Amino acid sequence: MTDTVRVLLVDDEPLVRSGLRAILGAELGIEVVAEADDGVAGVAAATQHRPDVVLMDVRMPQLDGITATQRILERVPNTRVLVVTTFSADDYVLDALRAGAAGFLLKRADPAQIREAVRVVARGDAVLFPTAVRRLVAHATPQPRHEALLATLTDRERDVLRLLAAGRTNAEIAAELWLGVETVKTHVGNVLAKLGARDRMQAAIFAYESGFSDAVSGL
Amino acid sequence: MTDTVRVLLVDDEPLVRSGLRAILGAELGIEVVAEADDGVAGVAAATQHRPDVVLMDVRMPQLDGITATQRILERVPNTRVLVVTTFSADDYVLDALRAGAAGFLLKRADPAQIREAVRVVARGDAVLFPTAVRRLVAHATPQPRHEALLATLTDRERDVLRLLAAGRTNAEIAAELWLGVETVKTHVGNVLAKLGARDRMQAAIFAYESGFSDAVSGL
DNA sequence: AGCCGGCTCCCCCGACCGGGTGAGCCGGTT
DNA sequence: AACCGGCTCACCCGGTCGGGGGAGCCGGCT
Numbered sequence: 001m002t003d004t005v006r007v008l009l010v011d012d013e014p015l016v017r018s019g020l021r022a023i024l025g026a027e028l029g030i031e032v033v034a035e036a037d038d039g040v041a042g043v044a045a046a047t048q049h050r051p052d053v054v055l056m057d058v059r060m061p062q063l064d065g066i067t068a069t070q071r072i073l074e075r076v077p078n079t080r081v082l083v084v085t086t087f088s089a090d091d092y093v094l095d096a097l098r099a100g101a102a103g104f105l106l107k108r109a110d111p112a113q114i115r116e117a118v119r120v121v122a123r124g125d126a127v128l129f130p131t132a133v134r135r136l137v138a139h140a141t142p143q144p145r146h147e148a149l150l151a152t153l154t155d156r157e158r159d160v161l162r163l164l165a166a167g168r169t170n171a172e173i174a175a176e177l178w179l180g181v182e183t184v185k186t187h188v189g190n191v192l193a194k195l196g197a198r199d200r201m202q203a204a205i206f207a208y209e210s211g212f213s214d215a216v217s218g219l
Numbered sequence: 220m221t222d223t224v225r226v227l228l229v230d231d232e233p234l235v236r237s238g239l240r241a242i243l244g245a246e247l248g249i250e251v252v253a254e255a256d257d258g259v260a261g262v263a264a265a266t267q268h269r270p271d272v273v274l275m276d277v278r279m280p281q282l283d284g285i286t287a288t289q290r291i292l293e294r295v296p297n298t299r300v301l302v303v304t305t306f307s308a309d310d311y312v313l314d315a316l317r318a319g320a321a322g323f324l325l326k327r328a329d330p331a332q333i334r335e336a337v338r339v340v341a342r343g344d345a346v347l348f349p350t351a352v353r354r355l356v357a358h359a360t361p362q363p364r365h366e367a368l369l370a371t372l373t374d375r376e377r378d379v380l381r382l383l384a385a386g387r388t389n390a391e392i393a394a395e396l397w398l399g400v401e402t403v404k405t406h407v408g409n410v411l412a413k414l415g416a417r418d419r420m421q422a423a424i425f426a427y428e429s430g431f432s433d434a435v436s437g438l
Numbered sequence: 439a440g441c442c443g444g445c446t447c448c449c450c451c452g453a454c455c456g457g458g459t460g461a462g463c464c465g466g467t468t
Numbered sequence: 469a470a471c472c473g474g475c476t477c478a479c480c481c482g483g484t485c486g487g488g489g490g491a492g493c494c495g496g497c498t
Binding site: 094097098102103104109112113116117119120123124125126127128129130132133136137165166167169198199200201202204205208 | 313316322323331332336338339342343344348352355356384385386417420423
């Protein structure tokens, strides 16, 4: 259970590497198995040593940390990459997450914090900046003001809105719901009136922005 | 810097509370300052003791953990709430994040893991399940296959698509771009042809799903 | 010079859309 | 019994949309 966590350090500055090595090496249950001074070398080292955790710098010559992360995870999927960054609000946070990073670590973090972050990601959890989480959540959260309006719709009107927002024509909606086209027109008209939408386009946009029709629904 | 982390336990089962107290209390730098057996009591205890971290159960009588989290963060914004859950894939993960939770902890986690999670959230970071992160990231990531098609559009066509996806009519697009309606119609026609869209509705949906028009752009 | 792609505009026409209005049916409430 | 809201369908009409064609202008490339 409490196996030793094998760590690979990837940073172009020797000083940072030795600092991390000093912090992590002294810790029981953590072992720095290799170092690399560049993304390319980092990918090679990761492939060779198959570490549990990679501490990855972002800005490096040859190959940046984001791309290196991506390549490492393609080759060694079980590895967890902890991106070491200077600022929490950096642009590449989302890119790093897309590449598969398990978390972030500020360079100015204190030793205990670094050790704990390594342990947490080694166990399989993700360590993120709260600001990043908040932004991600905001992306997946419907605007509350929309909820009230959506609530005024009847079940049938919601059916129609769902198909309408999927780009169906009135005739298609009618066919899918086993209705007459005229009935669909009535429902669409009611939906437009209730949502204050000028046309079906506006209603569809409303549905999208409120998260009513969400491509990724399983959240 | 390494102040003592003051913890509040909120769980309706005394056994869980004493277990957590045993695990956390024995640890240097962590102090359990209060316990509560219910959401209502939890909110009261949090308001009174203003702990650094709250370990919050989800399923509780009277007031569930999500709502309790929300209320606590309204009253004591500096507190970090760590939600204790049984399964990582539970539905309320997103709800908890919306309520402001700083992280999650599995009930079956081992003592070291629990201590580390408390430390990490106390320091300000978030501890999440990788699956949750992946879903959130997927939400904020455009589909790559769409990129290629979008690239075939000319600058003018992209202008038109942007406005089209915003729900503008051809006349409005014409007015905003200082064009004749007929010109806009030509561009719209080209956009539809290039994207393989049947009508403007399909094109707008394409734009939305590809992240081309993203309401929340600042990520 | 010739060609091509992008941008601009024009006309025609069939189809779809949205608004207005009216009406019948059903189930629940007053 | 009377009423109301939701669901269903119908007709008319004006407007927009999308596809078809054609045309002129400009800048870059061959």
